[in-house]
Amino acid sequence: MEMIQYLIGSGEETILWWQAAVRATIVFFLAIIMVRLGGKRIFGKHTAFDIVLGIVLGSILGRTITGNAPFFASIIAAFTLVFLHWLMAVTSFRWDSVGDLVKGNFQILVKDGEIQWESMKRNHISERDLQEAIRLLGNGARLEEIKMAHYERSGDISIQIKD
Structure with missing residues (x-):
């Protein structure tokens, strides 16, 4: 655990330039996984429902890279949002009324x-x-x-x- 904190910084102090680079690398690959799990809709030209996730996800991951937010908590929050987006998309597929409410x-x-x-x-x-x-x-x-x-x-x- 100490090695991980050394590599990504503890988040309690300003992170070093190379810790930001390590964070950026990790976040980059995790973001690819998130997009693949969430499907092509996340960053396609679709509805406000899809665009909002892209904006919020970008904000969370950006703060994660710069050390302005706790690393692991932010990653978990980002995956949670991708899961909720996926869940709403599945629900919208099954029930048109939910789709109308969420997507218009x-x-x-x-x-x-x-x-x-x-x-x-x-x-x-x-x-x-x-x-x-x-x-x-x-x-x-x-x-x-x-x-x-x-x-x-x-x-x-x-x-x-x-x-």
């Missing part, structure tokens, strides 16, 4: 070529944002040709063209 719902922005202005306003989506999403389709579609446009839980706008 999609919103209809366009229906049969008609902009749903109330939904656009509620979600702070401008007509220019919608036009950009249409252009990104790359097929030269016009608003009148859109069957449905959804503001997805991920923040993306998905578009279905009429037949």
Whole structure:
């Protein structure tokens, strides 16, 4: 145990530069394990549910590297958050109502070529944002040709063209 404290510092005093390097190395490999255990969702472009974990995990692990937080307690806290994220994702998969609560719902922005202005306003989506999403389709579609446009839980706008 003394050897471990020597390598990573005790956390009661300022850690040395090489102890920070040892901590960074350990945290790097543990973070890879955490991401692999948590799945690809953790740092993908998904919902606020996923993004919040990434931010909090980065904060905890950053403090762990710099010695501003107890090493082992922080690692345990980080693994706990990854486990809770995984558990919520599994629960959301099984029960849509939990998924809706944690991740939100999609919103209809366009229906049969008609902009749903109330939904656009509620979600702070401008007509220019919608036009950009249409252009990104790359097929030269016009608003009148859109069957449905959804503001997805991920923040993306998905578009279905009429037949």
